[in-house]
Amino acid sequence: MRQLETAMVDMVNLVGVEINDAANDIYTANLLPYICGLGPRKASQLLKVISLNGGVVGTRSELVGDAEKQRLGAVGPRVWNNCASFLYIDFEPTEQDADYLDNTRVHPEDYELGRKMAADALELDEEDIEAETQENGLGVIVRKLIKDDQQEKVNDLILEEYAEQLEKTFNQRKRATLETIRAELQQPYEELRNNFTLLSTEEIFTMFTGETRDTLYEGMVVPVSIRRVGDDYIDVRMDCGIEGTVPATEISNRPEVSAKQLFSMHQTVQAKILYLNRKTLAANFSLREESIRDPYRKEPDRMQGEWDHEEERKDKESMLEKNDISGRTQRVIKHPLFKPFNSTQAQEYLGSQGPGDLVIRPSSKGPDHLAVTWKVSDNIYQHIDVLELDKTSQFSSSGTLKVGGKYNYSDLDELIVNHVKAMAKKVDEMMGHEKYQKGSKTETEHWLSTYTQANPKRSAYAFCIDPKHPGYFFLCFKAGQHAKLQNWLVKVVPQAFELQKNMYPDMRALCNGFKLLFTNMQNGRRR
Numbered sequence: 001m002r003q004l005e006t007a008m009v010d011m012v013n014l015v016g017v018e019i020n021d022a023a024n025d026i027y028t029a030n031l032l033p034y035i036c037g038l039g040p041r042k043a044s045q046l047l048k049v050i051s052l053n054g055g056v057v058g059t060r061s062e063l064v065g066d067a068e069k070q071r072l073g074a075v076g077p078r079v080w081n082n083c084a085s086f087l088y089i090d091f092e093p094t095e096q097d098a099d100y101l102d103n104t105r106v107h108p109e110d111y112e113l114g115r116k117m118a119a120d121a122l123e124l125d126e127e128d129i130e131a132e133t134q135e136n137g138l139g140v141i142v143r144k145l146i147k148d149d150q151q152e153k154v155n156d157l158i159l160e161e162y163a164e165q166l167e168k169t170f171n172q173r174k175r176a177t178l179e180t181i182r183a184e185l186q187q188p189y190e191e192l193r194n195n196f197t198l199l200s201t202e203e204i205f206t207m208f209t210g211e212t213r214d215t216l217y218e219g220m221v222v223p224v225s226i227r228r229v230g231d232d233y234i235d236v237r238m239d240c241g242i243e244g245t246v247p248a249t250e251i252s253n254r255p256e257v258s259a260k261q262l263f264s265m266h267q268t269v270q271a272k273i274l275y276l277n278r279k280t281l282a283a284n285f286s287l288r289e290e291s292i293r294d295p296y297r298k299e300p301d302r303m304q305g306e307w308d309h310e311e312e313r314k315d316k317e318s319m320l321e322k323n324d325i326s327g328r329t330q331r332v333i334k335h336p337l338f339k340p341f342n343s344t345q346a347q348e349y350l351g352s353q354g355p356g357d358l359v360i361r362p363s364s365k366g367p368d369h370l371a372v373t374w375k376v377s378d379n380i381y382q383h384i385d386v387l388e389l390d391k392t393s394q395f396s397s398s399g400t401l402k403v404g405g406k407y408n409y410s411d412l413d414e415l416i417v418n419h420v421k422a423m424a425k426k427v428d429e430m431m432g433h434e435k436y437q438k439g440s441k442t443e444t445e446h447w448l449s450t451y452t453q454a455n456p457k458r459s460a461y462a463f464c465i466d467p468k469h470p471g472y473f474f475l476c477f478k479a480g481q482h483a484k485l486q487n488w489l490v491k492v493v494p495q496a497f498e499l500q501k502n503m504y505p506d507m508r509a510l511c512n513g514f515k516l517l518f519t520n521m522q523n524g525r526r527r
Contacts, residue, residue: 009034009334012086016105016189019057019087023050037082037336042075049074058095060084060102082336084108088189093147099139100146104184111138113174114181117162118145121153142185151186171378172352205278209240216240217276219296224271224285229260236271236285244283246271251287263287333370335360335412346373347381356424360412370401374420376427382470386415407494422494423471430463430473430492433507437464441474445485448478456481461514463490475499475514479522488514 012034021028032043050057053071057063064080065073075083084107091103101111118141119129132140145151159182163175183190199207206212216222224236224244232248251259263269270292271285286292338360341349346359350373358374365385372384390399401409409415430436437444444464451460461477466489473490490510491498497510500517504510 005034006334009036011193014192016086016088019050019063019089023047023055023057035083035086037079038075042079046074057089058097059099060087060089060108063087081109091146091188093143097137100142100188101139101184104181104188106181106184110174110177110181113162113166113178114185115139115141117154117157117178117181118142118185120157121145122148122150145185154182154185157182167352170352173348174352201279205281208281209242211240216273217296218273221270221272221292221295223268226263226265226267226269229263229265231258231260234259234263234287236269238283242276242281242283244273244285246285246287250274250285250291253288253290333360333412337412337416341373343371343373343383346371346383350375350381351379355427356421358416358420372415372420374424376424376470377431377465380465380467380470384420419494423492426492426495426497429507430490430497431465433463435462435507435511437462439464441466441476441487444474444476445478445487448476448485452478452481452483459483477514477518479518 012031013036017028017031017035022032023029029043029047032038032046033040035043038046046063049072053062053074058069060080062069062071063074063084064077065071085105088104089098089102091100092098099111101108101114104114106114115138122141122145124132124141129141132144136143145153159175159178162178163173166172166174202213209216222238224238226234227237227243228235232251234246234251235243236246237243248255248259252262254262269287271287272291272295273283274286274291275284277283337358339346339349341359341361342364343361346361349359350357353375355375355377358372361371361373363369363371363385368388370386370388372386373381374384376382384403387402388399389402401412401415403409403415403419407419409418431438437447439447441464444462448460448462452458457480459477459479461475464474464476466472466474469489471492473492474487475490476485476487478485488499493503496503496505497507498504499510499513502513502517504513
């Protein structure tokens, strides 16, 4: 069932859900809980509010509420940001407020890119664009592209130049997004699923058992668990799930002795496969000693001692697959911020995001760990190890989550809000303080030296970020013109700053605490 649920999540988000169909059709509505960012409770609330709003959604933006149209918010901004591009609205050209991009996989945050591409495809100048949008709204340019049947013109656009300009101007990596926009402008929500094909008997057999003709075949001796014992038969089950029977003639060499005297339920014994039906997943076995002593052995396809080049090739391919990207089997967690990334991919993904944004990803420390990567500042990312305790499923984190050996959270959302976002707020507080210097440690120390030279009798201190240790800041200080430059590390923790193992709730307390610590240090030296 877990695999089926995972497949449903993948396919529903790939195909999307027409929100007005879901609001008026119970069968379509059953797909909403599988949409990223929703789930059963939020999907139910979404449908309830849509019904209160009249049962029809005109634009994606209406889902977060529209005071002018007296529309109640069906979802919050964060949920809307996660689910918006998977909920689409059929484009109706006769509706003045209808936005063609609401019928595509393009996320609302990228609508401006779509409109810009449509305008460039139609070769409109800025004056034309401004006049059109002021008269007919923001969606008019894309509507014009569709109305004039000029969608193919977007293929003439050089997306590499767009991507370079976006990265240079806004530090946003949007190359893949631009490709998506181009495809959606030409055919919204194009069918991307693979064609349905019937599985062969061999494929079904492998899917249910995990075995192939090379790993399970007639003549093999395998362990089986006895499920029932009769006077003249025994029912058994293999570890792979295949069930079978041991007929009376194959129970033992002593036909006068009852099977119940020789074997018991739940006993594990060695058995030889006499017959294997791959279509019905059934088999016949023998427990006779002479049969077990003489298993079937495949004839080798090479001389004894000869090097097996085919096996060498397979081993090399296996090693390449293992070393690819992360070198481990990827986990899948049902959370909108989960990404199957390694640390490098996570940093690349967050490069175009804002400070405080994060991704949840698999951890190299094993299946009972997760990693959270969040953006501290430009090109500075912190990786947090999360230990999962008492979890009930490999597809969720339903148990206790422990960070750093002392912070406990009941679920990922609580961890995000009370740990990561709390630290991000502290980083913002630090970087917005008057004593914070935007430059490097060397530049900050140079500023302190210059300041104390100009003011020989005064002390000075300043904070700057430590790029080598994400989540830490330098507290640099100089007690006068001839004093030595010194620095202490300030650690950002949830709800506080840590300096010299002391916790301070805000920057004011941190600055006062530093002055007190420094005074005590000076007094101690004088003694």
